[in-house]
Amino acid sequence: MAEPVVVVIEDEPQIRRFLRAALTGQGYRLFEAGTGEDGLIEAASRQPDLVILDLGLPDMDGLAVIKRLREWSAVPVIVLSARGQERDKVAALDGGADDYVGKPFAVGELLARMRVALRHRAQLGGESVESTFTVGDLHVDLGRRRVLLGGAEVHLSPIEYRLLATLVRYAGRVVTHRQLLREVWGPNAEAQSHYLRVYMTHLRRKLEPDPARPRYLLTEPGVGYRLLAE
Amino acid sequence: MAEPVVVVIEDEPQIRRFLRAALTGQGYRLFEAGTGEDGLIEAASRQPDLVILDLGLPDMDGLAVIKRLREWSAVPVIVLSARGQERDKVAALDGGADDYVGKPFAVGELLARMRVALRHRAQLGGESVESTFTVGDLHVDLGRRRVLLGGAEVHLSPIEYRLLATLVRYAGRVVTHRQLLREVWGPNAEAQSHYLRVYMTHLRRKLEPDPARPRYLLTEPGVGYRLLAE
DNA sequence: TACCTCTGTCAAGAAGCCGTTAAGATCAGC
DNA sequence: GCTGATCTTAACGGCTTCTTGACAGAGGTA
Numbered sequence: 001m002a003e004p005v006v007v008v009i010e011d012e013p014q015i016r017r018f019l020r021a022a023l024t025g026q027g028y029r030l031f032e033a034g035t036g037e038d039g040l041i042e043a044a045s046r047q048p049d050l051v052i053l054d055l056g057l058p059d060m061d062g063l064a065v066i067k068r069l070r071e072w073s074a075v076p077v078i079v080l081s082a083r084g085q086e087r088d089k090v091a092a093l094d095g096g097a098d099d100y101v102g103k104p105f106a107v108g109e110l111l112a113r114m115r116v117a118l119r120h121r122a123q124l125g126g127e128s129v130e131s132t133f134t135v136g137d138l139h140v141d142l143g144r145r146r147v148l149l150g151g152a153e154v155h156l157s158p159i160e161y162r163l164l165a166t167l168v169r170y171a172g173r174v175v176t177h178r179q180l181l182r183e184v185w186g187p188n189a190e191a192q193s194h195y196l197r198v199y200m201t202h203l204r205r206k207l208e209p210d211p212a213r214p215r216y217l218l219t220e221p222g223v224g225y226r227l228l229a230e
Numbered sequence: 231m232a233e234p235v236v237v238v239i240e241d242e243p244q245i246r247r248f249l250r251a252a253l254t255g256q257g258y259r260l261f262e263a264g265t266g267e268d269g270l271i272e273a274a275s276r277q278p279d280l281v282i283l284d285l286g287l288p289d290m291d292g293l294a295v296i297k298r299l300r301e302w303s304a305v306p307v308i309v310l311s312a313r314g315q316e317r318d319k320v321a322a323l324d325g326g327a328d329d330y331v332g333k334p335f336a337v338g339e340l341l342a343r344m345r346v347a348l349r350h351r352a353q354l355g356g357e358s359v360e361s362t363f364t365v366g367d368l369h370v371d372l373g374r375r376r377v378l379l380g381g382a383e384v385h386l387s388p389i390e391y392r393l394l395a396t397l398v399r400y401a402g403r404v405v406t407h408r409q410l411l412r413e414v415w416g417p418n419a420e421a422q423s424h425y426l427r428v429y430m431t432h433l434r435r436k437l438e439p440d441p442a443r444p445r446y447l448l449t450e451p452g453v454g455y456r457l458l459a460e
Numbered sequence: 461t462a463c464c465t466c467t468g469t470c471a472a473g474a475a476g477c478c479g480t481t482a483a484g485a486t487c488a489g490c
Numbered sequence: 491g492c493t494g495a496t497c498t499t500a501a502c503g504g505c506t507t508c509t510t511g512a513c514a515g516a517g518g519t520a
Binding site for chain 4 (some may be wrong): 422431
Binding site (some may be wrong): 093111116 | 304316317318319324325327328329336337339341342343345346352355373374375387388391434
């Protein structure tokens, strides 16, 4: 990777200055945002190789930023936070963050963890960053948060969309009940498997030609669900 | 991933006991080693989804273990260490570790970081050679939880699949009745060898050209079963 | 040959999971 | 505060899957 692109979402000017000095010195290209909204815009427009995210933003909760980001992007996210509570860490990591570094942080460790994240990304290779998915009549654009069925836009509720987006991210493979519940409803809902049944019915009614005989949204009895690929 | 396999390389018995309790309760399959050498052997033979490695081993340096492991495996490694120095962290992370957790550690955080590592691995997924198996017309894709017979997908119930997957993991070698029962039905079912006969019949009916004369799913009388490997 | 153990097959009842519907609770926008 | 959309929760029928019992065949042994 010639010059890795990093988006820093952080409101404290001191820390931004500090990161700017440390990262540009190491050959990173840096883009900065002071709010969650701006950060999401930067992440979308700069196509970064890595996102560094402060949890304590003025406009929105850090977890919400991760969640929004993860709807369309698999870019590695390193969380930077002054909150050192275990439950904050667990929530961020389960919410889609790839690493969690407490403040105050040692810059050498942060740089090492950044190298790990970039290594992971390099292993994935180019195409799995794909943000659109098509099978049969069904087309999902994760970047634009749009779902088309035979060319016509289908409106999905937030939960319906998150459920579908999760299946898209793992298209072709079985996603277990636990995993779906954790990624859509959060780690406290792992036992509520009836949610899944209700929302799978919704999705099938909106997306399947014959909801009683699913072509795309397949049940793997006793295990989970799978979105048919190609 | 049905039941993630974890290899723990750690010499302190207390911490091993602690990890055993924490991980098996979360649905992980655990294999343990007390030395670096044993750990490398376990990692090679168990094909784990994740390795947890203590840096302070009696026989060899933790960094050396990572290095040897990385010569042939990309399995995620989480380092557990009492040494909290920044240079130790940087060395481990740059040496090939995927994460670094200091002792004493919070179990919730460790579990969350494990889920992150498994998520990364799942995204790599698909083509990785180690998770698919082929013999004759029969093709088993453990990563996607799919079974193909002459190119056509075969539907297996959860127990049927777990039984086949266990045989695949030991392909070519005999797996004893006890071991199959333990891995498929759990440790309380080791005496129910009846189950095995019923489900082996199911599998053969679904997978064998002539179920009465098995080509793939072979009986080893008095011992167990074996899946033919080419 | 007769007997015994191990193995394979079939089938039926039980149990649990899944899909569907609908009603009340909650939230967001006006 | 009203209204419509969305989410949660409960109920229930149907269906797959699991468990269990019965029995027959294979193969070894006295």
